[in-house]
Amino acid sequence: MSESRQTVSETLAEIATRRPVLQPVLKAFAPLLEARAALPEKLAPLLEESGFALPPWRQERAQQGAPLLAGASLNGLYPLLLESAKTLLPLMASMPGLGEHAEALKTFFQNETLTLKASDTLLTGHETALTQTAEQTTIPSAVLLFAVEAVVGPVLHTLAKKYDDPWDERPSSWMQGFCPVCGSFPSIAYLDKRVFDEKNAFLAGGGGKKHLHCALCGTEWHFRRGACPSCGQEGSGVMEFLRESENSHGERIDWCTKCKSYCPTVDLRERNAVPNMDAMALGMMHMDIVAAQKGLTPLKPSFWNQF
Ligand SMILES: [Zn+2]
Ligand SMILES: [Zn+2]
Structure with missing residues (x-):
């Protein structure tokens, strides 16, 4: 859609005016949403440096209902995942229910193997694999899933932007x-x-x-x-x-x-x-x-x- 859109903060401000009751929740999530929206631009040069080969768009595959990145591995994109984690984890630490897991999450994303394994589960749809990964840590699986989606999202966003045609x-x-x-x-x-x-x-x-x-x-x-x-x-x-x-x-x-x-x-x-x-x-x-x-x-x- 070519029409210009409001930013995260403009949208949240408008919602808060109409529904003051939501204000505390909007305030809690705002820094994370804003940082996520700003990340793809920051990650784009890292993607160029990585030399990551993006799967090409193919009409037949689309007609069969196969998403472009289905089953793909983010192997080679750890620098982007790490940058995303470094930006977002401190913001998550101040969110209700997440603070007590902040240190464990930081350790998790410093581990390249674990990070890539967990990130790939989002593209393979193997959520049980993510649950198993969580069991190797002290992080509850719902918290890990939230953190992995938050961190991987901007990286996938950076990849998705490479497909020019809307x-x-x-x-x-x-x-x-x-x-x-x-x-x-x-x-x-x-x-x-x-x-x-x-x-x-x-x-x-x-x-x-x-x-x-x-x-x-x-x-x-x-x-x-x-x-x-x-x-x-x-x-x-x-x-x-x-x-x-x-x-x-x-x-x-x-x-x-x-x-x-x-x-x-x-x-x-x-x-x-x-x-x-x-x-x-x-x-x-x-x-x-x-x-x-x-x-x-x-x-x-x-x-x-x-x-
Ligand atoms: Zn239905
Ligand atoms: Zn998507």
Whole structure:
């Protein structure tokens, strides 16, 4: 999406004004979100130095639903992972529930073998391997997963940026509800604004197309509105949404009546500015609570929506 977006702090400030009750949580996560957003630019030169060979984009593979980095190893990217860890770990140390594990996490990421092994589990989908790794340390597996995702995310973001064409402009080539680059499920979705293009009538439209946002690598892609990103079922009555009756500002939860998974969604036609999506996902935590009360499961568990 070419439209300019708010920064993390602009998005959080707007959410805090509308929902003062969320202020303490937003404040706790803000430094981490801001640092994560700034890291890819810092890591880009390290990626060039590493000589890491990025898997090429192939139409057939995409049609088969294989994410670009599926099964790839981050071997060779330890300098980027270490830089990311050095930047983010001190910020995590001040977050509730993480401080007591700060030293153990620091030791963990100083170990190249353990770091690469844990990072690769995010691309192989072998979460049990990460649990086993956690068992070799004193770090609870939920904390380790959060830390590994936080540290690996900006590195994957740096890799994802190397694929020049936005995924949103290749709508027919990727049909899956998981990320075309890293394979992770989206943390948030948005419906785009109305488009006005004087020169190209084909591009003009009423907006409302659905896009999914990957919190891990930052990739966004177009997805069918009537389909469930989790179980893939499609048709009338499959997807429903929940929203507050007043002052929702386009914030809602899209949930699947078949598999009971949900994804927070923001309808940009009901907002002026386009938010930073990672900050927005955090700012929709009140909707996560509504979803939990309804017995729904988050498509992408975050530190704040695992009840
Ligand atoms: Zn991704
Ligand atoms: Zn479903």
